[in-house]
Amino acid sequence: MTVENLPRRQFLRGKFLTSLHSENEQKQGVDGIRPPWAVENSIFVEQCTRCGDCLSVCETNILVKGDGGFPEVRFDNGECTFCGKCVDVCKQPIFHSRDEKPWLHKIEIGMACLSQHRIECRSCQDSCPMRAISFRLQMGGVAQPLVNTDVCNGCGACLQGCPVNAIKISYLKQNE
Numbered sequence: 001m002t003v004e005n006l007p008r009r010q011f012l013r014g015k016f017l018t019s020l021h022s023e024n025e026q027k028q029g030v031d032g033i034r035p036p037w038a039v040e041n042s043i044f045v046e047q048c049t050r051c052g053d054c055l056s057v058c059e060t061n062i063l064v065k066g067d068g069g070f071p072e073v074r075f076d077n078g079e080c081t082f083c084g085k086c087v088d089v090c091k092q093p094i095f096h097s098r099d100e101k102p103w104l105h106k107i108e109i110g111m112a113c114l115s116q117h118r119i120e121c122r123s124c125q126d127s128c129p130m131r132a133i134s135f136r137l138q139m140g141g142v143a144q145p146l147v148n149t150d151v152c153n154g155c156g157a158c159l160q161g162c163p164v165n166a167i168k169i170s171y172l173k174q175n176e
Helices: 008-012 016-030 041-047 053-057 085-089 123-127 157-161
Strands: 063-065 071-073 105-109 133-136 144-147 167-171
Touching: 053 063, 053 085, 105 144, 123 133, 123 157, 157 167
Parallel strands: none
Antiparallel strands: 063 071, 105 167, 133 144
16 A cells, blocks of 8 residues: 555554555665666676675675665765775776766656655655755645756755655656
8 A cells, every 4th residue: 555545544543654665665676776976787796796795894884785785875874975995995897987977866856755645744855965855835835845857966965854755766867
């Protein structure tokens, strides 16, 4: 049962939290987000030795063993600080230069967002170090979030800040 069709009584009792958590796991589990500066996924999977060195040096502990033992980013644990230690420790040619953008990801704020339900919340804006999330005032309603994808660096701070897991991060294709 998703949040959209959850009865009001169950929503108010907190049942939405288990629903949101399982949906979040499904999104991150299959198409795991690789560490910053990682090469294309097919090359990454072919050349990564799964040694775990990158996992052990991650200062925010967001790198975990994902499917097949490959490193995967889990923003449940924190945000990426782009320290580059994962790139520096890796002996395989599976990372781009740190002079390039760390990754091409964008965030999307879904319908589970409290502001969509006329509840005032700006925790994503408060937790965003890049100030990529702002709120547009609505006449007679609650301010709605706006994401500036040009400013967003995909660090994941907003995901951790959202009390209802309404934010998802996804790969941004080159032509977007």
